[in-house]
Amino acid sequence: MMITKSLRVVFFALLAILFALTVFPLITPVWRLVLNWPVFSVIVDAVNLTSAVQTITMSALSLLLGLFIALPLSWLLVCTDLSQKNTFRNILFFPFVLPPYLYAIAWATLAVPGVGLLNRWLGNIFNVYSLWGLAWVLACSYLPVLLSSICHALESMDPSLEEAARVFGASRAKAFFKIVLPCIFPAIASSSLLFLLAAISAFDIPALIGIPARYYVLTTRIYTYAKMGGLFGIDQAFALSTTLLLSAGLFLFLNEVIRKRFQQRLLSGKVPRRSVVHLRRLRIPLLCLAVFACFILVVLPLGAIITSSFLRLAGKISLDNFTFENYRYLFSMPETSRALTNSLMCAAISAFFCTVIGFGVSYFKDRTSLRFRNLCLRLATFPYAVPGTVLALALIVSYGSGWGVEQIALLGSPLLLLIAYCSKYLALSVQALTPALSSVDPVLEESARVCGAGPWKTIRRILVPILRPVLVSVFILTAMPVLSELTMSVLLAGPGTETIGMLLFQLQDYANPLAACSLAVLLLIFLLCTVPLINRMLQGERM
Amino acid sequence: MSRVELREIQKLYGSLAVVKQVSLVVNEGEFVTLLGPSGCGKTTLLRMIAGLEQPSSGALWIGDEIAFSSEQEICIAPEKRGLGMVFQNYAIWPHMSVLENVLFPLRCHHVPRTVARERALRALAAVQLTELANRKPHQLSGGQQQRVALARALVAEPRVLLLDEPLSNLDANLRNEMCDEFISIRKKYPVTMIYVTHDQSEAFRLSDRIALMNKGEMVQIDTPEALRQSPQNDFVRGFLLLK
Numbered sequence: 001m002m003i004t005k006s007l008r009v010v011f012f013a014l015l016a017i018l019f020a021l022t023v024f025p026l027i028t029p030v031w032r033l034v035l036n037w038p039v040f041s042v043i044v045d046a047v048n049l050t051s052a053v054q055t056i057t058m059s060a061l062s063l064l065l066g067l068f069i070a071l072p073l074s075w076l077l078v079c080t081d082l083s084q085k086n087t088f089r090n091i092l093f094f095p096f097v098l099p100p101y102l103y104a105i106a107w108a109t110l111a112v113p114g115v116g117l118l119n120r121w122l123g124n125i126f127n128v129y130s131l132w133g134l135a136w137v138l139a140c141s142y143l144p145v146l147l148s149s150i151c152h153a154l155e156s157m158d159p160s161l162e163e164a165a166r167v168f169g170a171s172r173a174k175a176f177f178k179i180v181l182p183c184i185f186p187a188i189a190s191s192s193l194l195f196l197l198a199a200i201s202a203f204d205i206p207a208l209i210g211i212p213a214r215y216y217v218l219t220t221r222i223y224t225y226a227k228m229g230g231l232f233g234i235d236q237a238f239a240l241s242t243t244l245l246l247s248a249g250l251f252l253f254l255n256e257v258i259r260k261r262f263q264q265r266l267l268s269g270k271v272p273r274r275s276v277v278h279l280r281r282l283r284i285p286l287l288c289l290a291v292f293a294c295f296i297l298v299v300l301p302l303g304a305i306i307t308s309s310f311l312r313l314a315g316k317i318s319l320d321n322f323t324f325e326n327y328r329y330l331f332s333m334p335e336t337s338r339a340l341t342n343s344l345m346c347a348a349i350s351a352f353f354c355t356v357i358g359f360g361v362s363y364f365k366d367r368t369s370l371r372f373r374n375l376c377l378r379l380a381t382f383p384y385a386v387p388g389t390v391l392a393l394a395l396i397v398s399y400g401s402g403w404g405v406e407q408i409a410l411l412g413s414p415l416l417l418l419i420a421y422c423s424k425y426l427a428l429s430v431q432a433l434t435p436a437l438s439s440v441d442p443v444l445e446e447s448a449r450v451c452g453a454g455p456w457k458t459i460r461r462i463l464v465p466i467l468r469p470v471l472v473s474v475f476i477l478t479a480m481p482v483l484s485e486l487t488m489s490v491l492l493a494g495p496g497t498e499t500i501g502m503l504l505f506q507l508q509d510y511a512n513p514l515a516a517c518s519l520a521v522l523l524l525i526f527l528l529c530t531v532p533l534i535n536r537m538l539q540g541e542r543m
Numbered sequence: 544m545s546r547v548e549l550r551e552i553q554k555l556y557g558s559l560a561v562v563k564q565v566s567l568v569v570n571e572g573e574f575v576t577l578l579g580p581s582g583c584g585k586t587t588l589l590r591m592i593a594g595l596e597q598p599s600s601g602a603l604w605i606g607d608e609i610a611f612s613s614e615q616e617i618c619i620a621p622e623k624r625g626l627g628m629v630f631q632n633y634a635i636w637p638h639m640s641v642l643e644n645v646l647f648p649l650r651c652h653h654v655p656r657t658v659a660r661e662r663a664l665r666a667l668a669a670v671q672l673t674e675l676a677n678r679k680p681h682q683l684s685g686g687q688q689q690r691v692a693l694a695r696a697l698v699a700e701p702r703v704l705l706l707d708e709p710l711s712n713l714d715a716n717l718r719n720e721m722c723d724e725f726i727s728i729r730k731k732y733p734v735t736m737i738y739v740t741h742d743q744s745e746a747f748r749l750s751d752r753i754a755l756m757n758k759g760e761m762v763q764i765d766t767p768e769a770l771r772q773s774p775q776n777d778f779v780r781g782f783l784l785l786k
Contacts, residue, residue, distance in 0.1 A: 004620065446595050447634040447692075449621040452651030452699065461647070465638040 003368055004455050011370055014360045018379040021423040026386070028398035029238045042236045043243060048221060052243065055217040058131065058206070059199035062138035063192055069139065069293070070146035071188075076290055077147075078154040079180075081276045083287065089151075091294045093144050097527050099484035099501065100141040101204035105508050105520055106301030107137045108208065109308045115315035117304055129213035137205050140297055142198050146191050153187030154180070172277065186262035190255050197251045201244055201387030203487040204501075208508055218244055219389050219487075226393060226491055234396060241390040248385050302524065309517035326518040336519070338496070339503040343483050346414065346499065350421035351479035355471055357422070358429030358478075362437045363459070367445075377430065384427030388487035395420050395492065412494025420492055421482045428481070429474045436470040437463075473534045480530060484523055544571045544735055545606035545702035547592065552601035554587055554759075561587050563759040564601070569703075574729065574736045576746040579756035580782065585739045588756075589705055592737065593628055594621030606702055622651065627696035627734075628705040632712060633688045635680040641667070641691050642676040648699040666698040669731055670724065686717045690724070697732050706738045710745060722748055743783060755779055 033039060042048060076082050077089055095103070110118045111126035111133060118126055127133060161183060165175040203219040210220055218240065225237035279286055308314065312323040330336050361380045364373045383391060399419065400411035410416040440463065448458040464471070486501030493502055500523060507516035547569040554562040562584040569575045577585040590596040592603065594610065597618055603611040605626070610619045627648075636644055645666055649659035667673050670690035680688060689709060696704055710718045722745060729736070740746055746753050747767045754764045763775045774780045 441632065441634065443630045443632060443634040444636055446593075446621070447628060447630055447695075448636075448647065448651075449595065450593050450624075450626055450628040450705075451648035451695070452622045452625075453647070454620070454622050457651070462636055466636070468638075 003370060007368070007455055008370070010360070011364050011368075011373075011376075014357065014364070015372060015376055015379075017357065018361075018376060021419060021426070022379050022383050025391070025394040025398040025419075025423070029394050030242075032235065032397060033239055033242070036235060039232060039235045039239045042225075042239050047216075048218075048240060051216045051218050051221045054131075054215060055200050055219075058134055058138070058210075058215070058217055059196050061131065061135035062142070062199050063195050065135055065139035066143055066146050066195060067188070067192065069297070070143060070150055073290070073293060074147055074150040074154055076286060078151050079277050080279050080286070082279065082283070082290060088290050088294060091298050092147060094298055094531075095141060096144040096148075097480060097531055098141070098524070099204070099481070099486065100138075100202060101208060101486055101501070101504065101508075102305065102520055102524065103137050103141040103301055104205045104208035105504070105513075105516055106305045107133065107140075108508070108513065109314065109517060110301065110304045112315075117307070117315055117317070120315050120317075128209060131213070131215060134206065134209045134213065134215060137209055138199050138202060140301070141205065142195050143297065145195050145198065146188075149187050149191035149194075150184060153184040157183050186258050190258050193251045193255045193258075197248055197385070200247060201389065203389055203490070204505070207505070219387070222389050222393070223490070226396075234393065234400075238390075238393045238397060241387070241393055244387045245390050248387055248390075252385055305517050305520050305524070308514055309521045311514060314514060326512070326514045329512065330515045330518050335498055335503055339498045339500050342414065342493075342497055343500040346417055346421060347479040347482040350418050350425065350482050351475045353418075353422050354426050354429040354478040355433075355475045358426055358433050358474065359437075359467075359471065361426075361430050362433040363463075365434060366438045367442065377434070380430045381427040383423045384425070386424075388424065388485075389491070391424060392420060392488040392491040395423075395488075411492070412497060414497050416492050417489065417497060417499070420488045421485065424488065425478045425481055428478050432474045432477060433467075433470065436467060440466055476530055476534050480527060483526070544733060546571045546604075547703055547735060547737065548604040549588075549592070550602040550604075552588070552591060552598045552603060554584070554591060554596070555599040561759050562591070562598075565756075565759075565761045567754055567761065567764065569735055569737060572733055572735055574738065574749060574751045576738045576740060576750040576753045577756060578740060578743065578746045578753050579762075581741060583756045584759040585741075585756050586707055589707055589737060589739045592703075593626055593705055594619060594624050625699075625702045626705055627699065627701035627703070629689075629692045629696045629707065629709045631708045633692040635683075635688050635691050635695075637680050639680075640676070641672065641678050641680070641683070644680070644691055645695045645698050648695060652699055654699075663694075663698055666694040669697070669728065670694045685713055686721065689713065689721060693724070693728065697728065697734070700732070701734065703735045703737065706736065708740055709738075710740070710742070718745070725749055755782065757782070 073092065077085050077092075082088070107128050108116075110116050111128035113119060113124060113127045113129070116126060116128070128137065157180065162175050162179050165179045166172070170178065200217075201219065203223065206215075206217045206220050207223065210217055216224075222237045222241050222244075225233050225240060227233070229236050307317065309326055310322055310324070311317070312321045312325060358380065361376050364370055365377045386394075395416060396411060399416055401409050410419075444466070445458045445462055448462045449455070453461060484501055485499065486505055489499040489502050490505060493499055500519065504516050504519050504523075507513065507519065547567075549565055549567045551564045551566055552562060553560060553564050565584075565588060567575075577588060579585050587596060591598050591611070592605075598611055598613065600613040601611070602609065602613070605624055608619070609615065609617050610624055611617060636647070639647065642660075642663055645663040646659055649662060654662070664673065664676065667676055670693055672687065672690050672694065675683065675687060680691070683691065689712075692709070696706075710721055713721060726749065738746075738749060750767060752764060752766055753770055755762045755770065757778050763770060763779050765773075770779070771783065771785065774783065774785055779785075
């Protein structure tokens, strides 16, 4: 479509905003490090090398655990005639919307040595504050990444490939291992890389589970430098975090290599219905196994949080130990209302901006042939892959100090939080809006133009009303992670700008773990309410 | 009603010319069809007249106004050309009712509410859709959607009506019926019409003159009879299946 002058101006304004949100914050600290290169020695410090090794060990172990659970479960959910498959799937995919630290809080209440609920019931056999505990909690909270990708690959694989092997004489098992597994290998590999990326850049679980276990990984070490590192703390923290940035880059590069190399195998689109394996005698035992998996992975941890929020003393379930005291305590703290207000405000404002900017980026990408439109899209999406710790430190260095002018120093101000959230979560809105926009036939806008509407009127009267359900769900989709964000908030917020995530972190870490559970329950209820809302938006208004 | 004049209009995609130096004059009130095989550049030419695509070179007049000129660096936006257009897949806005769809062009031209409503209802009556005014587009059949598109294109009394293969999505019976509809509409709304199709029977039935295109070039412009009786070259003969 033809570009008017005003659209061009908006495009360059958008490009400038994206530069300010993504390129400038990441270039500034790198440049500072180049000028101040001796600070890089922090990377080869013995303590930090140990942390690097521990990061790799923890991530690899959690990936192994995750695959060990995800592979058989995906097979059960897709390839067999297991009953209630959709219910299982809904339950197992639910943790997608939960912030990972809820799992840390849940397993801390379940498996703390001595007073953990599980340890009380089963004898003191679990210790969550250990490498295995850490890996287990990570595996549980990032499991949906693996599950969704492997299930999707199994579903979209052309069943005739497997059927052909059967016709040529392969047993079902042989066909699975020789044909199906190699076919879905790219999906397994690529989701494993994303899982690893999430695990090495995770801060919340290693902080809540790893620090008490004296198991330090890179993110927690960076946090310590930033918070207690003295004069050069921030620089040292950023120097150390370059390792995370590089590994994120490496993982994304490998992911791209896999995508290109195996492109012909990554099938999608409509494929014939696949035949399912009849479980026969194994039906009941495997059904029990699926129920057990749902119980351990979702019901037990969430149940533990809800139960603990009503306990006077941790770990003891009895009527006389039942209380509302934790909720009363929570609402008596002045920080609670502040955190709720801050988080809600931040979520609403940044979701609004993410939706508007994301709409702009998708519009220029899909509807125009302007030269830098692809750059625009890249700038909007790449910060999502940058670990939150790195992004937060980069923002502190580039906007925190105000370059000597105190009036524009943003550290501790809500504006810096908003910049961080917009930068990180803009990708979510762009990724949802770009396909939605391209599914709207451009002819609808062209006919409005011929009828006499200018480009802005066409966007306002035609495109926005058509995309309204998608825009609303994108708003909710970006507001949800902001509402419960922890990693960046911990580094960027100051007194007065506490957020829900930070308050939960403080309560769980040292103040009152049972009150942390009550706050977690409130968060959980809120997130639970939004899921059906999004579904209804997307289905109800479909025309 | 306005006359349309194209002078050496050319459209390049990179080094590939999809429309090559096309010149054409459509007189006031005339019905001219751009006819040719798929990919011959007829839709691109129509979109350039509408202003939805910018020619690489040449000049375009609508009435007495220059709509495009590469020499004078003029390119009038589509909304300012005062045209009506019917698209191949109708392009009915799904979030508006039938009446709202037809009202939209009048609102863009700031026609007062009561007058606009009256005119929209008259346009709907002209295409026999008065009873369906409050329906949503997804509740209409293909033929009905086509009529809405036609009413919407005519309601603002455009200087020129552009039609981009409007009948190609309809079945044979409906196509016949809509052809009659176009003929009767021409009597009710005298307007200059430029019609794009690859279907000869439509072209011969409706047009005052036919502009036959091939590979981006204008091959022959003539009345249907003249085209049949004295085809200029082998392509015309072959395309029209003449001996």
